[in-house]
Amino acid sequence: MPTVNKLATENNAFCQEIMDKSHQPITSCYHCMKCAGGCPINFAMEHNNYEILRIIQLGEKDKVFKSNTPWLCVGCKTCAVRCPNGIDTSKVMDTIKMETIAENKIPASHYNIKLFYELFLDCMKGFPIIGGEGRSYELGLMGLYKLCTGTYLAEMELGKEMTKRGKMPFLPHNALKRRKGEIKKIFQVAKEKRAR
């Protein structure tokens, strides 16, 4: 792995940890800013993606964890295909999100994004009585999200239009028959791995 910013990483366990977990050569970044130039969400981000890489190189963990940038990254991979050093910044952002969750340090301002992801996966595990294991369940997801965020009335009109057009089935799909329980087991293994 080529190291451009060797000095920056010599005593920097945090940078090494994020590199190991994301498999991205963060120390190779020399801030050409091509990633930031192509990022579709940069207008809303506190730090551009190359800035996040620099902050990691400097080992400023708290600053990275507090930034909204990882949470706003949509994983479109524009940065990944344009980086001259082969860094997929979106994978670094995913790693930061996972680390923030593991250390339970999600800043309140990004909590809704994490909540949405969590509920999305919860719906996939299925529900008592109505089931739905293995598939996303749009109506349930939206209902739960609104309950948890107190945004009951927002976008009601759109929800009505979607339901009218048959785009939000009332009940979840129960597609797993012979292989029932496999998704629940996958989630169980994921939980055990996270606890390790």
Next chain:
Amino acid sequence: MKLSYYPGCSLHSTAAEYNMATEAVFASFGVELVELPEWNCCGATAGHSTDKFLALALPLRNLVIAEAEQQSELVLPCAACYNLIKGADHYCRQGTPEANDANEELKSIMGSSYNCTVNVTHPLEVIMKKEYVGKVSEMLKKPLSGLKLAPYYGCLLTRPTYVAFDDIEQPKAMDELMKLAGADVRRWSYKTDCCGGSLTVPRVDIVYEITKNLITAAQRAGADAVVTACPLCQMTLDTRQKEIDKPIPIFFFTELLGISFGHPEAKKWMKKHIVDPIPLLTSLSLV
């Protein structure tokens, strides 16, 4: 001929018309799309953002099923599912430690693991094969004459390089296909920009901003509609045009192909759109 088909959750809900149109168009080519039994959600952004194991195991499970069903090809119309499942296939072929681990775990959960024998494809890639695209001109019943289109590929169909079947910065497959179907395809520079789909619920403010930029760019290029190959791009652009004076319809490429083939069900697909495409299509005598 039969092809194994993984519709993905969106095609059973928010993009039901994409499912109908894709099945209809493949039927016109003499191909029956057979749904993969007991497939599961790929985990989407929620999976790969929050858990390393889920990010691989959820997509991979579908490939294990496809292999157990002795399928050599799996067609995925959703760009997000395509991206993640093709990615899982790529990492297994590369033999990364995470992919090997996920594969091992799946073996103990499902009884078999993935041996990298499935070719993961997108319907656009399949239709661009000579045996199908070569037939388009003779199958045309209602050429899309006068329909000014901005082809929109979004992010996950062409990036990263291991999923791309077209140029990553300047894809052309949909441009060529729509030109063959008779449409007036416009040049614009936003064809691979992301729609921000995964933020459409928790940060709708950002998505309104992106949609405004994309739609006004398409309109500046002279387009009267956008054509996509991804249910998330279509849903985001179709539902988030609040700040646009004259909202434009957002089509799936298989819908337009179906219309050009004179498919009798086409009007049913159009009724599922939020921005009503029927006035535009009627003005061009296409429905």
